[in-house]
Amino acid sequence: MTTLLPEAGRGEGPEAGDGAREAAFDAAVAADERIEPRDWMPDAYRATLVRQIAQHAHSEIIGMQPEANWITRAPSLRRKAILMAKVQDEAGHGLYLYSAAETLGVGRDELLDKLHTGRQKYSSIFNYPTLTWADVGAIGWLVDGAAITNQVPLCRCSYGPYARAMVRVCKEESFHQRQGYELLLALSRGTPAQHAMAQDAVDRWWWPSLMMFGPPDDESKHSAQSMAWKIKRHSNDELRQRFVDICVPQAESLGLTLPDPELRWNEERGHYDFGPIDWSEFHEVLRGNGPCNEQRLGRRRRAHEEGAWVREAAAAYARKHGGDPGDGDGKAAA
Numbered sequence: 001m002t003t004l005l006p007e008a009g010r011g012e013g014p015e016a017g018d019g020a021r022e023a024a025f026d027a028a029v030a031a032d033e034r035i036e037p038r039d040w041m042p043d044a045y046r047a048t049l050v051r052q053i054a055q056h057a058h059s060e061i062i063g064m065q066p067e068a069n070w071i072t073r074a075p076s077l078r079r080k081a082i083l084m085a086k087v088q089d090e091a092g093h094g095l096y097l098y099s100a101a102e103t104l105g106v107g108r109d110e111l112l113d114k115l116h117t118g119r120q121k122y123s124s125i126f127n128y129p130t131l132t133w134a135d136v137g138a139i140g141w142l143v144d145g146a147a148i149t150n151q152v153p154l155c156r157c158s159y160g161p162y163a164r165a166m167v168r169v170c171k172e173e174s175f176h177q178r179q180g181y182e183l184l185l186a187l188s189r190g191t192p193a194q195h196a197m198a199q200d201a202v203d204r205w206w207w208p209s210l211m212m213f214g215p216p217d218d219e220s221k222h223s224a225q226s227m228a229w230k231i232k233r234h235s236n237d238e239l240r241q242r243f244v245d246i247c248v249p250q251a252e253s254l255g256l257t258l259p260d261p262e263l264r265w266n267e268e269r270g271h272y273d274f275g276p277i278d279w280s281e282f283h284e285v286l287r288g289n290g291p292c293n294e295q296r297l298g299r300r301r302r303a304h305e306e307g308a309w310v311r312e313a314a315a316a317y318a319r320k321h322g323g324d325p326g327d328g329d330g331k332a333a334a
């Protein structure tokens with residue numbers, strides 16, 4: 001953003017109070033300029049971004065677990081290499097996003113602590129089990145597909161570091177979605193047992209994928225403000241509808257059906273109608289009662305504890321070489 005002074009200087013004169021800084025912030029958002037870390041921003045804007053970016057980062061690293069479950073059992077070397085690359089990409093997305101959150105003045109330790117103690121959320125979708133190899137395909141096609149639908153508009157988010165992180169994330173998610181689609185296509189065209197396995201996975205992942213977009217608009221408490229701030233560009237229901245419209249023809253090409261008898265083209269609306277979502281299931285998952293909540297969080301806490309020695313060694317190395325102990329690569333922070 002160019003019209004706002006950096007925080008250190010902006011609004012410090014007697015003539016520029018919070019009102020003037022807020023007006024400059026509002027004007028920048030209205031003009032579709034980016035807000036950068038050193039710009040003044042309302043406390044609530046900062047808090048909303050920390051909440052959303054942290055939740056997003058947590059989703060990326062928790063999201064590694066359901067798929068990593070299949071790395072050692074991938075059916076071929078090719079599939080194994082692809083899956084390992086994908087899971088590593090998710091770790092990378094987590095790192096970009098934690099870095100984006102850090103630009104808002106929160107430490108990674110603090111965010112991880114909030115995840116581990118249940119004070120911050122991660123996406124509902126990662127509380128479902130991956131029962132068969134076809135689930136890897138269904139996650140790629142549906143879960144990454146839903147993620148792209150949600151995240152492409154976030155490339156235009158008003159907060160610069162989040163928007164820029166999303167550009168690379170979306171490119172990688174696009175590869176993930178295609179690998180899932182291709183995997184399901186191979187199964188769908190395979191033996192009857194393989195076809196049935198693909199259909200079963202789609203049956204189980206379809207509704208939870210629709211829930212990823214969040215509660216319906218009339219129950220979405222943050223949407224109106226986040227859209228006014230241009231953090232979100234579309235409502236939860238708009239993105240959910242966009243996703244359904246994309247998936248129906250893709251399911252047809254895959255030779256698979258979506259588990260919704262009410263799914264049909266509505267000429268008047270120019271969209272597919274779909275059946276009611278079981279929001280009680282979504283709320284149960286958010287309350288910690290999904291099929292895998294305990295397992296996912298337990299595994300994450302364990303991984304963090306088991307990694308303590310790495311963090312300690314990195315900090316000791318940094319101290320020894322005159323660097324910033326918080327800078328894990330040990331390079332000196334000037």
Ligand code: BYC
Pocket residue numbers: 051052055056057059060061062063064090121122123124125139143144147150211212213214215219220221222223226232236286
């Ligand atoms: N799960 O007012 P609302 C990936 C919460 S990972 C859990 O509509 P908002 C991948 C919401 O936080 C991609 N909680 O909220 C990784 C709020 O609760 P709090 C993950 C949810 O923020 C590995 C309350 O419900 N994507 O792609 O305006 C392998 C009310 O909701 C969920 C992101 O994180 C949910 N699904 O809109 C494969 C995208 N939905 O915080 C793939 C970034 C809602 O007040 N996030 N809640 O206690 C967003 O775009 C928005 O935060 C949401 C929700 C659309 C998710």
